[in-house]
Amino acid sequence: MLMVNELHKAYQVGKTKYKVLKGVSFEVDKGEFVAVMGPSGSGKTTLLNCISCYIPSDSGKILLGDTDLAVLDEAAIAKVRNEKLGFVFQDFLLLDGLTVRDNIMLPRIIGGKISEAMEQAADRLCEVFGISHIKNKFPADISGGEKQRTAVARALINAPELILADEPTGNLDSKSSRAVIDSFLQAKQELDATIFMVTHDSFAASFCDRVIILQDGLVRCTLVKGETDRRTFQDDLLKVIRDLGDSEVMQP
Amino acid sequence: MKSLSDVFTMLRRKSKGQYLLLFGCLFFSVFLITAYCLMMRSPTVLNVLPVGGDSRKQVMMIFVLAVIGCGAFTLYAAGLFFRHKARELGTFLALGASRTILGRQLRREVGLISLLACVMGMALGTPFAWLVWSIFRLTLMDTPEMALLFDYRAYAIPFAFSLFVIAALLIMLARFLGRVNILDIISEAHRAEPIRALPRWCGSVGIALVVLGALLGYFVPGFCVLQLHWYPPEGLTAVFYLPALAGLYMLLLHTVVNGWKKGKSRYPHLIATGMMQFQGRQTVRNMLVITVLVAGAYFAAFYSPMMATTAQLSLAERTEDYAFFYPTGVDMPDQAEIEQLAAKNDLTIKDYRSQKSTTLAVDGELHVESESSVGVTYTKEYQPMLESGRFFSESAWNTLTGDNLDLARGEVAGVFNAEGYGDGIFGNDISLVTNPVTKQTLSVTPSETILKNDVLFSCRVLDDGDYDTITQGLTDDWQDVQVLFNAKHDSYAFAKSLFHEIVTRANEEMAIISSYDRITRELYHSRGEEYFADPENAEKYDIPVIDFTQPDSSAFRQNWMYMPQFRILDQADFTTNMAVFLLLFIFVAILCFAAVGVILFTRSMTLAITNAWVYEDLRKLGASGAYLRQTARGQISRVFKAPIFVGTLLIFCFYTLILYGNGEGAITPSEWAGLGTCLLVITAVSALLYGLYRLTLQRAYKELNLTANKN
Structure with missing residues (x-):
């Protein structure tokens, strides 16, 4: 589904060049729910932005199915973003002037696929994520959790091959976070969605099938949940992160 | 769908x-x-x-x-x-x-x-x-x-x-x-535009640059013309004002970033200053625009009060109620006719005096212009007969003015205005006088005596002996009659009737503008060049035409060579004669102040609304309504006060500099009075701007939910 191979990215600030990704490689299979965790500055968000093609990478391959995202032109990238990728942002990025239902339909409208099926799909997603009662409200009138569930529904309306989520629970309280994670699980189970999520939140990550741990621009390890129960998996995650922290402190 | x-x-x-x-x-x-x-x-x-x-x-x-x-x-x-x-x-x-x-x-x-x-x-x-x-x-x-x-x-x-x-x-x-x-x-x-830390000397250097730019911008063009004999293009001389603009920017930057308060006194304004800093570039650019517009608006606003004050003071201080002159031989009203007309209007003529004056050629330096790679330059070329001047004999002068002037042979005395200035157009610097008919010459040296008289301004006086010698053989068309008198129980109706009578009796040769000069005309023609003030060139050089059927038009009254100087007429008709001038500048000032008002209001409201979240955060931190209002006031007052204060001060000082420069290094009493009137204009406009500030503040309080009854 998604294959990232030897991805490099550096930022130039003044005369100093900061290498953020130093050869990241991993794969995500169809139907998988994968999280990326790591300390601040490890390159998580940069990795997500490169996969989304929001920022260009310096070298390496990003394959979505058979398509190499790193070499696409502007028009082709727009088409991929619209049809093959779905996005969920930390600060929701809902348009204030549109209702919840209109926001959900937006990717289809942008893609020119305007039909009754679009409205039916939006209504169905509203039902799936429990936001039917607010579908005619504007973002300013709903809670943070409801906004994020709207964003998840929007990400799914085009049945994308991959959902990319950037700290989707970052701005939410625990109850709303749980609701958003439930909506991802629901999307995975009911719609066979593939989800790639960047997060700081070990609780959110503990629901994933696999967690990639990033440190200093490199994949340090990958934890597979398998049959482990969620609490134990969260403990495992916290331990790995704690160990990474200790090793950082120990460094000269 | x-x-x-x-x-x-x-x-x-x-x-x-x-x-x-x-x-x-x-x-x-x-x-x-x-x-x-x-x-x-x-x-x-x-x-x-x-x-x-x-x-x-x-x-x-x-x-x-x-x-x-x-x-x-x-x-x-x-x-x-x-x-x-x-x-x-x-x-x-x-x-x-x-x-x-x-x-x-x-x-x-x-x-x-x-x-x-x-x-x-x-x-x-x-x-x-x-x-x-x-x-x-x-x-x-x-x-x-x-x-x-x-x-x-x-x-x-x-x-x-x-x-x-x-x-x-x-x-x-x-x-x-x-x-x-x-x-x-x-x-x-959501991106802020913070300005980097700014050294505190930035404000002082800004002020210095503003002063330097104003001085350079004002004096360099004059220096180019007088010392370098070069008329620089106007766009080029404007470049010398750039240090003032840069200084203004630094000054406003310092106001926004550092503020002028030091030590603990800055703490009450900390939030407002901090918020302004993060709107830095936009705010300073806006303030610069407002400052420049305020300066422009005041420059226009000063024109009418300055003109009116100086003119009215000058008219009030005239030594004569009535003065007019006309070419010898023209049938103008004589004393008896004037007294008859006065009687009809129930007033009495007193101090009636009438003396001859003559027009002679005077020497000077002609500026011969030529196009060069750097623009128009000129060389000075001495001309023994450069232009004409009106001359009185010393006895005629004494009769007209009651002075007891006694010039030595070879001396010439110039008549300056009542305040003793040449108004930038007249100097006492001739050395040769020529009879334009006989071409006889007389070498002269300027007298140390300064003659002051508004109605005879720019005339010259010669010793009686010299006058008799140099005017010998002069034909009537080079001679004028000067009439002066006063009136008891003066009346506007009489002044207007007499003026219209003079216009009615004027002949076609008198239909010339005040800048028309027969000697200069002859000089131009002798050089094969056309003379701009010839009636046939009026259209080409956009020169006003003297139309005797329109004696009350401002074009006639401001430009006629023989326009009588009747105090009561000039006082009463000043505004109508100058109406278009005065109202044009008032119009321009209104437009510029309207622009200032709209920009100030828009900028203040957007600044307040953009930072609405800060007020919410401060409220959560326990800030009282009074504190929040003080913070909003701090922001908006800075947008208002700094550019208005700087723009006003700058233009008032620059205006004073212009008066100083134009007045040969001095400001006349009437100009000081004019500046006083300008200060009254500033007070009135400042009051209006303060009203706008209060209105803007109330609107901002409302937008930010900070009205007095809410916390």
Whole structure:
């Protein structure tokens, strides 16, 4: 589904060049729910932005199915973003002037696929994520959790091959976070969605099938949940992160 | 079912405030420039303002400032609009919308708004200019010359400005859309524009640069002309004002970033200062525009009170009630006829005096201009007969003025104005006088005696013996009769009747403008050059024509060579004679102050609303309503006070410098009085601006939910 191979990215600030990704490689299979965790500055968000093609990478391959995202032109990238990728942002990025239902339909409208099926799909997603009662409200009138569930529904309306989520629970309280994670699980189970999520939140990550741990621009390890129960998996995650922290402190 | 265009419509409806703000700013800029241009290029104004005169230059200079101000204001409004659209645009791009479609849609929106705003601004600017002028005519003064005519070629300038505005918006849009990084576009709406730390000396250096720029800008053109014999292009001399602009920027930057308060006294203003710093670049640019516009507006506003005060004081201090002169041989009213006319108007003539004066040639240096690679330069060429001068014998002078002047042979005394100045146009620097008929010459040296007389200003006096010698053989057409008298129980009706009688009796040879000079004309013709003041060149050089059927027109009264100086007539008719001048500058001042008001209000409100979240955070931290209002007041007062104070002070000092420079290094008592009147204008305008400040503050309190009864 998604294959990232030897991805490099550096930022130039003044005369100093900061290498953020130093050869990241991993794969995500169809139907998988994968999280990326790591300390601040490890390159998580940069990795997500490169996969989304929001920022260009310096070298390496990003394959979505058979398509190499790193070499696409502007028009082709727009088409991929619209049809093959779905996005969920930390600060929701809902348009204030549109209702919840209109926001959900937006990717289809942008893609020119305007039909009754679009409205039916939006209504169905509203039902799936429990936001039917607010579908005619504007973002300013709903809670943070409801906004994020709207964003998840929007990400799914085009049945994308991959959902990319950037700290989707970052701005939410625990109850709303749980609701958003439930909506991802629901999307995975009911719609066979593939989800790639960047997060700081070990609780959110503990629901994933696999967690990639990033440190200093490199994949340090990958934890597979398998049959482990969620609490134990969260403990495992916290331990790995704690160990990474200790090793950082120990460094000269 | 919604299409993409329906989505855009919904988004537009939701953020109509932003669209209205952009539309309003563009409309106002074009509206103001249209009204200004139509008036500036109106035949009503052009027929009265002399070609190449200071008034035209001043109106043009203020216009340039207004265009710069309006241009910067529209770019500011466009910047705000695009910042607002950033989040929408970024979201669309993130969800896979193509830049082509978004670009087409935004281009259509921005193009339509700017086109509509420009068309409406140009359309409504015309009736506005007409309306304001009509109100002036109804309420202040009205003369036949004030009938407003528009030259529709004047639309070329607002049209060009509109094209600039539309092009600038589309370029900004293209740059905005051209950004590669979507995350940058999304974060644009919330990006602060902090200014880097600024050393505290920045304020003092700014003040020094402002002073330096003002001095350089004012004195360098004069230096180029007088010392380098070079007429630099006006655009080039404007460059010398640039240090003042840079200094102004530093000064305002220091005000925004550091503030002028030191130590603990800055703590109460910490939040306001901090918030201003993060709106840095936009705020300082806006303040700079306001400062420049305030300066331009006051420059225009000072014109009428300064003119009126100096003229009225000068008229009041005239030594004679009535003065006129005419060529010998013309049948003008004599003493008996004047007394008869006076009797009809129930007044008595007293101190009647009449003496002959003669027109002789005087020497001087002709500026021979030539085109060179650096522009127009000139060389000085001594001419024994450069121009003409009116001369009295010392006995005639003594008879006319009651003086007891006794000049030595070979001495010449120049007559300066009552305050002892040559008004920048007359100097006591001749060395040779020539009889234009016999060509006999007389070498002279300037007398140390300074003669002062407003009605005989710029005449010269010779020793009786010299006068008799040099005027021998002079024909009547080089001789005039000067009449002076006073009146008991003076009357405007008498003055006007006598004036009309003089005009009625004037012959065709007297139909000449005051700058017409027979000697200079002969000099030009002898050099094979045409003389600008010849009647046949009137149209070519846009020279006013003396029309004896229009004696009450300002063109006649301001330009006729033999225009009588009747105190009561001049006092009463000052405003009507100068109506177009006075009202044009009042009109310009109103437009500029309106622009200042709109920009101040818009900037203050956007500043307050952009920072609304800070007030919410402060409220959560326990800030009282009073503290929040003080913070809002601190922000808005800085936007208002700094540019208004700096602009006002700057232009008042610069105006004083101009008077000082024009007055040969001194300011006359009447000019001091004029400056006093200008201070009254400043007080009145400041009161109005304070009213606007209070109004803006109340609106901002309301927007921020900070009204006095709420916490």
